[in-house]
Amino acid sequence: MNDKKLIKAALEAKEMAHVPYSGFHVGAAVLMEDDKVYTGCNIEIASYSPTICAERTAIFKAVSEGKKKVKAIAIVGDSKHTYPCGVCRQVIREFGKDAKVIIANDEQDYLVYQLEELLPHSFGPEDLANSSREEEDV
Numbered sequence: 203m204n205d206k207k208l209i210k211a212a213l214e215a216k217e218m219a220h221v222p223y224s225g226f227h228v229g230a231a232v233l234m235e236d237d238k239v240y241t242g243c244n245i246e247i248a249s250y251s252p253t254i255c256a257e258r259t260a261i262f263k264a265v266s267e268g269k270k271k272v273k274a275i276a277i278v279g280d281s282k283h284t285y286p287c288g289v290c291r292q293v294i295r296e297f298g299k300d301a302k303v304i305i306a307n308d309e310q311d312y313l314v315y316q317l318e319e320l321l322p323h324s325f326g327p328e329d330l331a332n333s334s335r336e337e338e339d340v
């Protein structure tokens with residue numbers, strides 16, 4: 203799976219965006235550890251709070267099918283280069299500390315980052331694994 207194919211999948215997912223309020227379409231395609239691709243779009247809800255981003259839709263679909271390691275994610279949106287929001291950066295971090303993040307306009311125009319560049323000095327699962335629960339038992 204190369205970057206361009208992942209971007210193509212994200213572009214197709216973007217077509218499914220349910221955005222009656224903002225009109226801002228986003229698509230994402232996530233490449234998991236077994237090289238299977240899961241796609242997602244943003245989905246807006248009338249009461250706003252339940253609204254979910256394309257990146258989380260894609261990742262949660264993968265996780266719900268037992269995949270736990272993000273190798274790469276491609277993101278496309280209605281702005282020239284649509285970056286993931288802070289919440290989605292944290293979700294990518296949870297399942298892909300070393301993930302490649304592809305911010306694309308189309309298959310010819312895209313930027314490639316490592317998650318660490320977009321979410322430096324991050325908090326993650328290792329922090330909780332290394333915490334001392336004994337101190338809290340006092």
Ligand SMILES: [Zn+2]
Pocket residue numbers: 255256257258286287288289290291
């Ligand atoms: Zn987001």
